[in-house]
Amino acid sequence: MIIGSLFGGFTLLEMQRLLYDLAAMKPLRKNSYPLQRNNSPALIQADVAVVGAGMVGGTLACALARYGIHTAVVDRLEPSTMVAHEFDGRASAIALSGQRLLKMLGVWSHLESKSEPIKEIRVADGKSLLFLHFDHTEIGDEPLGFMIENRHLRAAIATEMQLHPNKLSIVSPASVTALVTDADTVTLSLEDGRKIRASLVISAEGRGSKIRGWSGIKTTGWKYKQTAIVTTIAHEQSHDSIAHEHFLPAGPFAILPLLDNGNVHRSSLVWTENSDTASEYMTLDDSDFLMEIADRVGGFLGTVSLIGPRFSYPLGMQFASKYTAGRIALVGDSAHSIHPIAGQGLNLGLRDVAALTEIIVDGKQLGLDLAHPQGIARYERWRRSDNLSMAIVTDILNRLFSNDVGPIKLSRDVGLALVNKIPPLRRIFMMHAMGTVGDLPRLMRGEQLS
Numbered sequence: 001m002i003i004g005s006l007f008g009g010f011t012l013l014e015m016q017r018l019l020y021d022l023a024a025m026k027p028l029r030k031n032s033y034p035l036q037r038n039n040s041p042a043l044i045q046a047d048v049a050v051v052g053a054g055m056v057g058g059t060l061a062c063a064l065a066r067y068g069i070h071t072a073v074v075d076r077l078e079p080s081t082m083v084a085h086e087f088d089g090r091a092s093a094i095a096l097s098g099q100r101l102l103k104m105l106g107v108w109s110h111l112e113s114k115s116e117p118i119k120e121i122r123v124a125d126g127k128s129l130l131f132l133h134f135d136h137t138e139i140g141d142e143p144l145g146f147m148i149e150n151r152h153l154r155a156a157i158a159t160e161m162q163l164h165p166n167k168l169s170i171v172s173p174a175s176v177t178a179l180v181t182d183a184d185t186v187t188l189s190l191e192d193g194r195k196i197r198a199s200l201v202i203s204a205e206g207r208g209s210k211i212r213g214w215s216g217i218k219t220t221g222w223k224y225k226q227t228a229i230v231t232t233i234a235h236e237q238s239h240d241s242i243a244h245e246h247f248l249p250a251g252p253f254a255i256l257p258l259l260d261n262g263n264v265h266r267s268s269l270v271w272t273e274n275s276d277t278a279s280e281y282m283t284l285d286d287s288d289f290l291m292e293i294a295d296r297v298g299g300f301l302g303t304v305s306l307i308g309p310r311f312s313y314p315l316g317m318q319f320a321s322k323y324t325a326g327r328i329a330l331v332g333d334s335a336h337s338i339h340p341i342a343g344q345g346l347n348l349g350l351r352d353v354a355a356l357t358e359i360i361v362d363g364k365q366l367g368l369d370l371a372h373p374q375g376i377a378r379y380e381r382w383r384r385s386d387n388l389s390m391a392i393v394t395d396i397l398n399r400l401f402s403n404d405v406g407p408i409k410l411s412r413d414v415g416l417a418l419v420n421k422i423p424p425l426r427r428i429f430m431m432h433a434m435g436t437v438g439d440l441p442r443l444m445r446g447e448q449l450s
């Protein structure tokens, strides 16, 4: 969210065309589950089956169940595995619109005491004196977004899922092994021999979705040869709820404010490096690793120390050629997986959730088939262009900022300084960072679906 807004909303059409062109040029590659404990019957019947109970699929399952849609959600992993600290050490920047969705779904009530508001964002190009500064007070009282540790968000979603036993069957651990579509339903086969039958199947399986491939939906994409190293630090000085992003030649280095733990000031780091160098950094002993980190953080937070394990995530971009196929729909990373330079991947997934829930709930109220063609087509139109724009923006930003080429560096520094000098432009960028512009689903505007 930090800097994706810089280009979002401007040359989106041109950027979309560019990616369509890229998609046409590149060879396309083929890729392809309510809380019902494992004593569930051999055939589980539901209105909608959601495959994948990650942060996107889990949120979608909560949303559908809250609005009376009988949902089966399947994940190959135990919920207890997914909330463990060792499973996911990241923290996510959730835009204000995403927080509104989580509030409407009850998930946020489990996160009140776990989130840190992002009040300001400072973007700097390496050691350049030119920088960009966003301050939420320029546009209102609400913060630009919130930082939440993924393990807390995953736990909040898991807790909320348990609160809808009549509408939500949770099937986990269980892997989907096959899919058969007929005129009115889709039947999923599970590894243990059970089946789930639903009118609509939604893949929230992440990047490696099987259902996407089984449905004949192809993907385009590339690897960045970059790896994000993620860890948590404690520091002497308060971060004052300010998120920092420093563009270094190998990739962005983000210092993201976390809620204090008692008297301990904490931040989450996302340090992007060339993949070969990143593997070397991952093997350093703690004191050498800390030295590298302290050097990149600089002195403004006082003495820093490591308080969390290290995680590494190879980075890539992957985009599905379409988001729907008959009674199948894709959400989250199953549909689009993007560079984390702007902290937008999950935010896009939450928008998919809000849009698809609105379409399904509106359709049900009108007595329509949950996979009615107009609704499915509307989802595709609504979400695909928005996601594609952000995929292109993040790709361009990464290419523009992750280098040390003199003329490019000079022009991007001047660009940052220019935006910083023009208040109306700054405000537009901030609204993009908050996710409050564009064709927002009702749940993201804080409106209930009735």
Ligand SMILES: Cc1cc2nc3c(=O)[nH]c(=O)nc-3n(C[C@H](O)[C@H](O)[C@H](O)COP(=O)(O)OP(=O)(O)OC[C@H]3O[C@@H](n4cnc5c(N)ncnc54)[C@H](O)[C@@H]3O)c2cc1C
Binding pocket: 001, 033, 051, 052, 053, 054, 055, 056, 057, 074, 075, 076, 077, 090, 091, 092, 093, 094, 174, 175, 176, 204, 205, 206, 207, 208, 209, 210, 228, 230, 270, 313, 331, 332, 333, 334, 340, 342, 343, 344, 345, 346, 347, 348, 349
């Ligand atoms: C370093 C880093 C930092 C990031 N920071 C941010 C940020 O600040 N803000 C932001 O908005 N985004 C951020 N992102 C992006 C964000 O983390 C992802 O977009 C998001 O996690 C995708 O969630 P998902 O639920 O779609 O997919 P996943 O997290 O991949 O979940 C998929 C789920 O499906 C299950 N599954 C898969 N296949 C099957 C199957 N066949 N049967 C049953 N279950 C199955 C898996 O077990 C898993 O639980 C970041 C990403 C990285 C790498």
